[in-house]
Amino acid sequence: MxxxxxxxxxxxxxxxxxxxxxxxxxxxxxxxxxxxxxxxxxxxxxxxxxxxxxxxxxxxxxxxxxxxxxxxxxxxxxxxxxxxxxxxxxxxxxxxxxxxxxxxxxxxxxxxxxxxxxxxxxxxxxxxxxxxxxxxxxxxxxxxxxxxxxxxxxxxxxxxxxxxxxxxDEPPEVALTLGNSSDAAAITAAVDLLCSAKRPVIIGGRGAVEAGCAELLIEVGDRVGAVFGTSLRGKGLFGEHPFSVGVVGGLGSNLSATIVGEADVVLVVGAGMNDFTTMRGNLLRPGARVVRCDVVPERTTGDGVISLPGDAAEVVGALASELRARSVQREGYRPRANESLEGFTPESEFVKVEELDVLDARSLVIELDRTLPVQRTVVTDAGHFFGYPVAYMRVPDGRSFVCGIDFGSIGLGIGMAMGAAVANPEHQTVLFIGDGGLLMSLGDLETVVRYQIPLVVVVLNDAAYGSELQILRLFELSEDLSVFPDTDFTTIARAVGSRAVTLRTDDDMALLKAELISMDGPLVVDAKISRAVRAAWLEEAFRH
CATH class of the missing domain: 3.40.50.970 (Thiamin diphosphate (ThDP)-binding fold, Pyr/PP domains)
Known part of the structure; x- marks a missing residue:
């Protein structure tokens, strides 16, 4: 051999x-x-x-x-x-x-x-x-x-x-390192604090997703009356739980920022709590107590922080076990939070831009959330638009959301989406990508077609490098180098063998719905969007 x-x-x-x-x-x-x-x-x-x-x-x-x-x-x-x-x-x-x-x-x-x-x-x-x-x-x-x-x-x-x-040839043994285990005293202190909280919040991140401890975290939250939120990479962890506010921080809703901002005790499990999640340290109110669980012990330290280093499933399991032993069942934050959550709609947080033959990307993504199958995997490329799927596209669980923002590069989304679709063919995989990102990776649209991967590719097409355009406007510089002639992705997609549809108005959603009914392979949606909308996350990141 x-x-x-x-x-x-x-x-x-x-x-x-x-x-x-x-x-x-x-x-x-x-x-x-x-x-x-x-x-x-x-x-x-x-x-x-x-x-x-x-x-x-x-x-x-x-x-x-x-x-x-x-x-x-x-x-x-x-x-x-x-x-x-x-x-x-x-x-x-x-x-x-x-x-x-x-x-x-x-x-x-x-x-x-x-x-x-x-x-x-x-x-x-x-x-x-x-x-x-x-x-x-x-x-x-x-x-x-x-x-x-x-x-x-x-x-x-x-x-x-x-x-x-x-x-x-003998294969080596590789030890799996999960960090130090939390001791019983720290678990007891954490449970004491959660039980005394009037407005507890639980924030889960990718570490909680990887550990598979969503159900245990929900049990902990239900027992102490907590509101749930996630980091960007933990999106979907709590599914459709009625007391989940979704992603928190700079990529979350104003409502989530308000609710989490009033918390008196916050349990953070497997989330890095970077500047976007914490809104540069402004997410939590002064005096809020924090309990942190992570496999990286250094992340669990800090003034007044109860440190729970170790595997998320083991630590959260210990918390749940202690709460069961005490027969804890509290309303906690939920009656107060429910006053804000009841009847909330994402459209209430912005004024829709009405412009001839282009769409408001926010309203479009909200409508796509209502139109596309519930059992879905959402993938988003990097770009100015990426916060809209984060905020407005629901996913059934933490493994059903992939965001390619980690290195800030555009153009990787089409590969990530194909891999996601191969990993879970039972879900409808939806890719959100900008016109710049798709043009950078256009050759692999042929790969999608060649393997007949049933991928919905939503091109949020502002005929520009959207982030650079908005940054230039922030700095009051010429935007000429950031804008381009419109690209007809519908014609391009059909040329390589994909079905395609163009959206310019709200009425065009009927065309998309018709395509989805008979979809038997990839579908490219060339959505012409307005340049008038500036994403809140970008304003926060670049306005000094």
Whole structure:
């Protein structure tokens, strides 16, 4: 057996069933064996960034490691923006990259992969010895899972062609580190504080999603009468709970800011509490007590903070157990919060822009929320518009929302959305992307069509780089370089084989509804939106 064949079998050994990538001479033997001889699933993209983004979206939705591969040199450099995005998101991902043979040093595609991965802050495992090839792959996969981040595997083509010696190969054990466990005294202190709270709030983040502790958190909240909110990456954690205010902070509603801002005790579970979530430290009122649970112990420290380091499921389970033992059942914040929540509609927080032949993006997203299937996965690319799906698109759970804002790059959304759709085909996957982001990644619209991925691509098309346009306006600078002639995405989409519809007015929603009824593949929605609306998150971020 050749080493490249052993690599494929090692993937199978670790229950990998899907690989994303772009073929080149550095990985073609592996991919041919994987998809042909082993008959395993492979999705090939038109650009390496889309392949890595597919693996990223797949991992975020499935909860398992995403696996992808590129060739050497430009295949690696093309992948870097998506790889850094995955690293910042702490996505478990394995990127297997080909490399030139030892006798090919100085060839055009020869570049220092170790230096590139080091700059990206992603560990790179070198495949040097055929005797350890099997264990190298398994070790890389286990490291990606345990460290919650991407890992690279460097595969020189000459090593791939060597014979694998099976009996010399033992996979390593990789310990999963979850941080220090919270002690009983800290659990008791946290429960005492929650039970004494008049206006308790629970904020869950991605750590709570990954730990799968939504039901336990809801039990804790229901027992103490808490209102629920999430960080951006925890969106959907509490589903349609009647006392959930959704995402809090700079990307949340004014109502959520008011309700959370009046809390006297806040339990934070698996959320980073960055500047956007805390509104630069202004979210919570002075004197509010905080209880923090995180696998990163440093995040749980602070003046007056009750620290609960450790795995979210274990810590929240201990809180729930203590509350059960005390038979706690309080109304807490809910009667007061209900006065504000009852009858609330998102349209009440803004004045709709009425402009000829363009739509208010906020109103459009609200209408799409009411129109699209409830069992959905929502993916949003980065861009000026991205806060609207965050605020107005509901999702059924925490694994049904993917936001590609982690590195601030546009154009990765189409890959993430394809990966998300592959991970959960039972859901209707909806991608929100700007015209700039789609034009940057347009080649992979063909990938969506080629694999007939039933993806709804909503292009929020303002014929501009929307964020730059609004920043230029804030700074009272010329906006000429940020605007472009309108792009007809409907014609482009149909040219590559996708169904498509253009929206310019509220009445055009009827066209979209008709398309959704008979949808049997990808659908591109070219939504022409007004440039007159400035997102609140952008104003907060850039007005000093």
């Amino acid at each position: 050749k080493v490249y064949e052993a690599i494929a079998h090692a993937l199978q050994e670790e229950s990998v069933s899907t690989v994303f990538g772009l073929m080149g001479d550095g990985n073609l033997r592996l991919l041919t064996y994987w998809s042909g001889d082993l008959e395993q699933r492979y999705y090939g993209t038109r650009h390496e960034s889309a392949a890595i983004a597919m693996a990223d979206g797949y991992a975020r939705v499935s909860g398992d490691v995403g696996v992808c591969t590129t060739t050497q040199g430009p295949g690696v450099t093309n992948a870097m923006t998506a790889l850094v995005t995955a690293r910042k998101a702490r996505t478990p991902l394995l990127l297997m990259v080909g490399d030139v043979a030892s006798f090919q040093q100085g060839w055009p595609q020869d570049v220092d992969h170790e230096a590139i991965f080091r700059a990206a802050e992603v560990p790179l495992i070198q495949l040097r010895d055929p005797a350890t090839a099997f264990s190298d792959v398994i070790g890389a996969l286990r490291l990606a899972r345990s460290s919650r981040g991407p890992v690279g595997l460097n595969m020189p083509v000459d090593v791939q062609e060597m014979e694998w010696i099976a009996w010399n």
